[in-house]
Amino acid sequence: SQQGEEDPQALSIQEGENATMNCSYKTSINNLQWYRQNSGRGLVHLILIRSNEREKHSGRLRVTLDTSKKSSSLLITASRAADTASYFCATDTNFGNEKLTFGTGTRLTIIP
């Protein structure tokens, strides 16, 4: 079963604009993570936000978490062509050993 669902499924923006992707989930979580996948490759870990955190930054990435709404958003500021990829949220619902459930992803295309 899918714990996380990303929205939108696909997003195209001009280079330099900001990109926002959303993730909703169903059950209580230990943490929520965002990953990037370039076409046909493995996933790369971007950022992790714990259930007691509300916002986190890493470079051009900003993640928010609203546990009352069971939702998270990933903002990429000043987008670049190299940001073109699929982005996945993943929830860790194991309060012990980590075990992630992934959403279906958002396909982001940056138009030069």
Place this chain on the structure above:
Amino acid sequence: DVKVTQSSRYLVKRTGEKVFLECVQDMDHENMFWYRQDPGLGLRLIYFSYDVKMKEKGDIPEGYSVSREKKERFSLILESASTNQTSMYLCASSSQGQGDGYTFGSGTRLTVV
């Protein structure tokens, strides 16, 4: 540079064959995972392991088995490959208790004909 290595990037096998997908990590991670990725379905967990010789079923274990004889190696076995097992297979590892996220391999694209 730490990494997770999957033995094959592309693989073509015949229906009914026994298929081994190998995954090796050099980070001394306790946890290892196998996912398959299909369009529109995201990543689905097949099997995982939190320790040597330990394995647990994920969400879609049917038709698969795993082996973890050494800490660094986690093998996925398709006992009798079928066309509906054509997919991208992704191996990942993580450190126990750190909550730092997964490190993924580059994936194996398996085609069963």
